[in-house]
Amino acid sequence: MRLEAKNIGFGYHQNSWIFKHISLAVESGEIVALTGNSGCGKTTLAKVLAGYEKPREGRVELNGKANTFAGYNPVQMIFQHPEKSVNPRWRIRDTVNEGWPVDRELLHRLGIEEAWMNRWPNELSGGELQRFCVARALSPNTQFIIADEMTTMLDAITQAQIWEVVLDLVKQRNMGMIIVSHEEKLIKRICDRVIDLEAVLNNCEGEIKNLDLKPDGLLVSQLE
Amino acid sequence: MNTKQTSKFSHSNASIMNRSTESLANPEELLVVKNLSVSFIQYAKGLKQLNLEVICDLNVSVNSGEIVAIVGSSGSGKSLLAHAILGILPTNAKVTGTIRYQGQALTTERQKVFRGREISLIPQSVNYLDPLMKVGEQVQNTIRTKDAKQLQQQVFERYHLSKEAGLLYPFQLSGGMARRVLVATAVSGGAKLIIADEPTPGLHPEVVAETLAHLKELANQGCGVMMITHDIEAAMKIADRIAVFYAGTTVEVAPIEDFKEGGEALRHPYTRALWMALPENDFKPIPGFQPTPTDLPPGCLFEPRCHLRTAECQCKKPEMQDLRGGQVRCIHAT
Ligand SMILES: Nc1ncnc2c1ncn2[C@@H]1O[C@H](COP(=O)(O)OP(=O)(O)O)[C@@H](O)[C@H]1O
Ligand code: SF4
Ligand SMILES: [Mg+2]
Numbered sequence: 001m002r003l004e005a006k007n008i009g010f011g012y013h014q015n016s017w018i019f020k021h022i023s024l025a026v027e028s029g030e031i032v033a034l035t036g037n038s039g040c041g042k043t044t045l046a047k048v049l050a051g052y053e054k055p056r057e058g059r060v061e062l063n064g065k066a067n068t069f070a071g072y073n074p075v076q077m078i079f080q081h082p083e084k085s086v087n088p089r090w091r092i093r094d095t096v097n098e099g100w101p102v103d104r105e106l107l108h109r110l111g112i113e114e115a116w117m118n119r120w121p122n123e124l125s126g127g128e129l130q131r132f133c134v135a136r137a138l139s140p141n142t143q144f145i146i147a148d149e150m151t152t153m154l155d156a157i158t159q160a161q162i163w164e165v166v167l168d169l170v171k172q173r174n175m176g177m178i179i180v181s182h183e184e185k186l187i188k189r190i191c192d193r194v195i196d197l198e199a200v201l202n203n204c205e206g207e208i209k210n211l212d213l214k215p216d217g218l219l220v221s222q223l224e
Numbered sequence: 225m226n227t228k229q230t231s232k233f234s235h236s237n238a239s240i241m242n243r244s245t246e247s248l249a250n251p252e253e254l255l256v257v258k259n260l261s262v263s264f265i266q267y268a269k270g271l272k273q274l275n276l277e278v279i280c281d282l283n284v285s286v287n288s289g290e291i292v293a294i295v296g297s298s299g300s301g302k303s304l305l306a307h308a309i310l311g312i313l314p315t316n317a318k319v320t321g322t323i324r325y326q327g328q329a330l331t332t333e334r335q336k337v338f339r340g341r342e343i344s345l346i347p348q349s350v351n352y353l354d355p356l357m358k359v360g361e362q363v364q365n366t367i368r369t370k371d372a373k374q375l376q377q378q379v380f381e382r383y384h385l386s387k388e389a390g391l392l393y394p395f396q397l398s399g400g401m402a403r404r405v406l407v408a409t410a411v412s413g414g415a416k417l418i419i420a421d422e423p424t425p426g427l428h429p430e431v432v433a434e435t436l437a438h439l440k441e442l443a444n445q446g447c448g449v450m451m452i453t454h455d456i457e458a459a460m461k462i463a464d465r466i467a468v469f470y471a472g473t474t475v476e477v478a479p480i481e482d483f484k485e486g487g488e489a490l491r492h493p494y495t496r497a498l499w500m501a502l503p504e505n506d507f508k509p510i511p512g513f514q515p516t517p518t519d520l521p522p523g524c525l526f527e528p529r530c531h532l533r534t535a536e537c538q539c540k541k542p543e544m545q546d547l548r549g550g551q552v553r554c555i556h557a558t
Contacts, residue, residue: 037428038399080426111513125299128513130410152426155297155454162499162511182428189503 001028008058033191036198076137080149082129093117100139127158148180254448260321286448293459296469311335341413346420350394360390390424478550491552
C-alpha cells in the first residue's frame with residue numbers, strides 16, 4: 001500500500017496558499033515524522049492527506065487511485081486535543097463505535113475500563129479520552145494512521161502506554177504511519193525518516209514541483 | 225539559546241539540600257506551600273454532600289532566583305495548585321493548609337493585591353488573553369500606571385516584539401510570538417513570583433528553547449519561577465528542583481541532578497517509572513492508572529501500581545520525609 005500526494009496545493013482562503021507543489025509518499029510498514037515550526041501547515045497537510053480537506057491542486061492517492069473515502073476511511077487521523085475530536089453530546093460508547101465495533105481486546109490493551117464507556121467526554125481526562133480516539137482509529141481496515149501530536153499533552157507514562165499499543169499494531173498489520181511531532185527523542189526512537197515541511201517550503205519554493213515522487217524525494221534527513 | 229546552569233544555581237541547590245522542611249523562614253524563601261489540601265463540595269442525589277478531595281497534604285516551596293518544576297500527569301493537581309496560589313479557585317473549593325509568600329500568610333486580600341503584578345501567571349495559550357483587545361493594550365492594562373504605554377514598549381523591546389506586534393490581536397500571533405507576548409504580559413507588572421503553566425507543549429524546539437531561556441533569565445534576575453509541566457525534558461533543561469505530583473499530592477522533591485544521572489538517584493518508584501518511560505530511556509509504561517479522587521486507595525496512593533509494595537504500604541499514607549537532599553513520600557525509599 002502507498003499513500004501519495006501528487007503535487008498538491010491547499011489554502012483556506014482564495015488567493016492565499018498554505019502550501020503548494022507538495023509531493024510525498026508513505027509506504028505500508030513505514031513510520032515517517034512530519035516536523036516544522038508551528039503554523040507552517042503540518043496539520044493542514046495531514047488533513048489533506050487524510051481527506052478531511054480537499055486539495056485545491058493536485059491529487060491524493062491511495063495505491064494509485066483517488067481515495068474515495070466511501071465507508072470507513074482507511075486513512076485515519078488522531079489529533080492532539082481529543083476533547084475537540086469527539087462529539088461532546090455523545091456518550092463515549094457511541095463515539096467509539098461510530099466507525100467500527102471496537103473489539104474488547106483492543107480496549108483492554110489500551111487500558112480502557114468498561115465503566116468509562118458510559119461516561120460523557122467531559123468526565124474523562126485528556127489521557128483517558130485520547131485512548132478512545134486511538135481505539136476508534138485502529139480498525140482492521142485502517143491502512144494508514146496520521147497522528148498529529150497525538151501524545152503531546154500527556155505525561156511520559158501515558159505516552160509510553162499509548163505508543164506501545166499503536167506501534168505493536170502498526171507492525172503486526174503492516175500499516176503506514178505519519179506522526180506530526182516536535183519531539184526529537186520520540187522521533188529518533190520510532191521513525192524511519194523525517195520530512196521537515198518548513199524546510200521543504202522554504203528551500204524549494206518555485207522548484208519543488210519537479211521533485212520526484214519516490215518516497216525519498218522529500219527526504220530532508222535520514223535517521224540512523 | 226543559552227540555558228546553561230550558572231554557578232549561582234548550583235550554590236542555591238546546595239543550600240536547599242542542607243535545609244530540613246521544618247527549618248525557620250529562610251530569607252530566600254519566596255513561596256512556601258505547606259500541607260495544602262483542596263476539596264470540592266458536591267451535592268449528590270437527595271442533597272447528600274460529597275467532599276471530593278483533589279489535593280491532599282501538598283508541600284512545595286520556591287525561592288527567589290530559583291526555578292522549581294512541577295511535573296506529574298494530568299489530573300494530578302498541578303493547575304489547581306497554581307489556582308490556589310493565585311486565589312482563583314472556583315467558589316465551591318475548600319482550602320486547608322498554609323500558603324506563605326515572603327514570610328507572611330498569603331491571604332485573599334494579599335492575593336488580590338499581588339495577582340497579575342508581583343505574583344503572575346504565564347498562561348498555557350493566548351486563549352487566556354482577551355481575544356478582542358490588541359495585545360499592546362492588554363499589557364498596558366496590566367501595568368495600570370501613567371507611563372503604562374512607555375513601559376509596555378520597553379517590555380516589548382526586551383522580548384524582541386516590534387511596535388507593530390502591539391497592534392495585533394491574540395489570534396494573529398504566530399507560535400513563537402505568542403509565547404513572547406504571554407511572557408511580556410506576565411512580567412510587565414513587576415513580577416517576583418512567576419507561575420508558568422505548561423509553557424512548552426507542541427512548540428517547535430527553537431521556540432521551546434527561547435521560552436525556557438526567558439524563564440531562566442527571569443530567575444537570574446531574582447524572580448522565583450514555578451514551571452508547571454508534564455515535559456520532564458524541558459524541566460531538566462532549566463529547573464533547579466523538580467517536584468513530582470501524583471494523585472493530588474507531592475511524592476518527591478528532587479534536585480535536578482538526580483534526573484540526569486541514570487535515574488538511580490530518584491527516590492520514589494513513581495518518579496523512576498516516569499523517568500524510565502521517556503522515549504530516550506526504556507519507553508515502557510507501568511500498568512494501571514492514577515486513581516481518581518472518588519476512589520483513592522487507603523494507604524500509599526501509588527500502592528496499586530507499585531512493584532515495591534508490601535502489606536504495610538496499604539495501612540496509612542506515608543509522610544513526606546527528607547532523604548538524600550530531597551524529599552520523598554515512600555516508606556521503603558532508601
Ligand atoms: N480553519 C482555518 N481557517 C483559516 N485558517 C486556518 C484554519 N486552520 C488553520 N489555519 C491557518 O493555517 C496555517 C497552518 O495551520 P496548521 O495546519 O494548523 O499548522 P501547524 O499544524 O503546523 O500548526 C496557520 O497559519 C493557521 O492559522
Ligand atoms: S510506600 Fe510502598 S507502595 Fe508506596 S511507593 Fe513506597 S513502596 Fe510503593
Ligand atoms: Mg498543529
